[in-house]
Amino acid sequence: MKKLNETxxxxxxxxxxxxxDEVLADLGERDARYIRRIIRLHRTLEIxxxxxxxxxxxxxxxxxxxxxxxxxxxxxxxxxxxxxxHGQYNWxxxxxxxxxxxxxxxxxxxxxxRRTHNYExxxxxxxxxxxxxxxxxxxxxxxxxxxxxxxxxxxxxxxLLSVLFQWGVGLHELESEKLRRxxxxxxxxxxxxxxxARKGGRQAFKDYVFFPLLTLPVAPIVLAxxxxxxxxxxxxxxxxxxxxxxxxxxxxxSEAECEGESTGHWYLRQLTGSSNFTGGRWLHILSGHLSxxxxxxxxxxxxxxxxPEISEKVQAVCRKHGIxxxxxxxxxxxxxxxxxxxxxxxxxRVRTRLEGGSAPQAI
Numbered sequence: 001m002k003k004l005n006e007t008x009x010x011x012x013x014x015x016x017x018x019x020x021d022e023v024l025a026d027l028g029e030r031d032a033r034y035i036r037r038i039i040r041l042h043r044t045l046e047i048x049x050x051x052x053x054x055x056x057x058x059x060x061x062x063x064x065x066x067x068x069x070x071x072x073x074x075x076x077x078x079x080x081x082x083x084x085x086h087g088q089y090n091w092x093x094x095x096x097x098x099x100x101x102x103x104x105x106x107x108x109x110x111x112x113x114r115r116t117h118n119y120e121x122x123x124x125x126x127x128x129x130x131x132x133x134x135x136x137x138x139x140x141x142x143x144x145x146x147x148x149x150x151x152x153x154x155x156x157x158x159x160l161l162s163v164l165f166q167w168g169v170g171l172h173e174l175e176s177e178k179l180r181r182x183x184x185x186x187x188x189x190x191x192x193x194x195x196x197a198r199k200g201g202r203q204a205f206k207d208y209v210f211f212p213l214l215t216l217p218v219a220p221i222v223l224a225x226x227x228x229x230x231x232x233x234x235x236x237x238x239x240x241x242x243x244x245x246x247x248x249x250x251x252x253x254s255e256a257e258c259e260g261e262s263t264g265h266w267y268l269r270q271l272t273g274s275s276n277f278t279g280g281r282w283l284h285i286l287s288g289h290l291s292x293x294x295x296x297x298x299x300x301x302x303x304x305x306x307x308p309e310i311s312e313k314v315q316a317v318c319r320k321h322g323i324x325x326x327x328x329x330x331x332x333x334x335x336x337x338x339x340x341x342x343x344x345x346x347x348x349r350v351r352t353r354l355e356g357g358s359a360p361q362a363i
Contacts, residue, residue: 002272002323009264015317016267016298019310023302031303032092038079038285045072053225054215066225070232071286076105077237078288079304085110086118087301107200108170112192116172122300126245126252126273134245134252136161136168137177140344142252147347154345165234166203170196236286239334244293247275248336249326270297271318276311276327283330284308294325 004012049069056062081104083089089097096102099118103110117133124130128144135141138157140148161168173192178184207226212219251272258269274294284291285305292307295314299307318325327333343351 002268002321004264004268004321006262006264008321009262009268011264012267012317012321012323013262013264015320016314019313019317020299020302023299023306023310027091027303031089031305034303034305035080035084035089035097038075042072042075042080045069045075049225049229050211053211053222054218056221056225057218062221062225066228067232069225069229070236073105073229073233074236074286077233078240078290079285081105082288082290083304085114088303090301105203106166106170107196107203108166108172109195109199112170112173112195118300122297124258125270125297126250127255127258127269128252129255130258132172132175132177136172137175138168139246139341141246141340142344143348144252144254145344147344151345152347155341158341162235162238163231165238166230167200170200240287240290242337243277243330243333244275244290244296245273246337246340247326247333248340249324250275267298268323270294271314271323271325273297274326275333276325277330277333278327279330291330294327 045068049065049067049072052061052065052068056065081102084097084102085099085104087099090099099114104113121131121133126134128134128142135145138161139154140151174189174196175184179186179189207230208223211226212223215222251269253269253273258265261269271294274297276294277291279291284307289304289307290296292304292311295302295307295311296304298314299310302310315325317323343354346354
């Protein structure tokens, strides 16, 4: 990570706070209209997908219904649920859009997400040993993690995590790695498991029992469409999140580096530990504007649709302080994610030879 002295860190803090304050002072009807418009779009797509699904015995209709429902789930998870639960719309005083009352359409409970994501991940972003989102306890992505033989299979783990992403996120608070090391006991996780079973059971019942039974003569078609819609959402959301955190140039940090850090140092860690990707307006909307992951990590509680507007200002701050701003095309960033997963699946000595004999370094 680039080193800045305390004076420089204070100046960085002031520069970024000024951007934040400018947006906060401008929040209003435009932002409210935006999120309500996205909610209407989500509902239209979901209803359209559900209505078309029983006619899925016609192949083009099946594709359209599955795609419509899949995109609806993406919008609800990425642009609505994730952003609302960050408190981006609390100022509206709408109980349906408040971070502490919103419950989203996925198996992960909102309370669990707020604990593992809003607090743990955003506080300790990319701090090895503290941020369990970094690799989700199944992927080795840094030299800070010692290579073990099972890491050679991590591309399989990556595929399984992507396909079953909502279930992986839902079980994240289980802290399976601590259970394996016997640092915690199963009984410690019983309250969480009860909540997860209730929420996961409701979600599975809704998509895989209730809606298929409503259309019993064509239940297998509706079931297949619902599975396909969830798969579309899982693959897309996991890919977007990986491209924001696991790219080649996204830095990782040790606990010692971050001990007693100032706000300026926290800002610096967010800037250097995150990655953006470029694309058109709908790519940004469907990513929940996490295509601007750098801006999101610096300003998690600002409405995400504002990130494109403030991106150039954040880049100007980075140039001023000589801080790299990690961005590139979606294809480029995803390619570096796959490369990183592959490289760290190899034993260190093999990876060192492939990299030209240099000693392994955490990046």
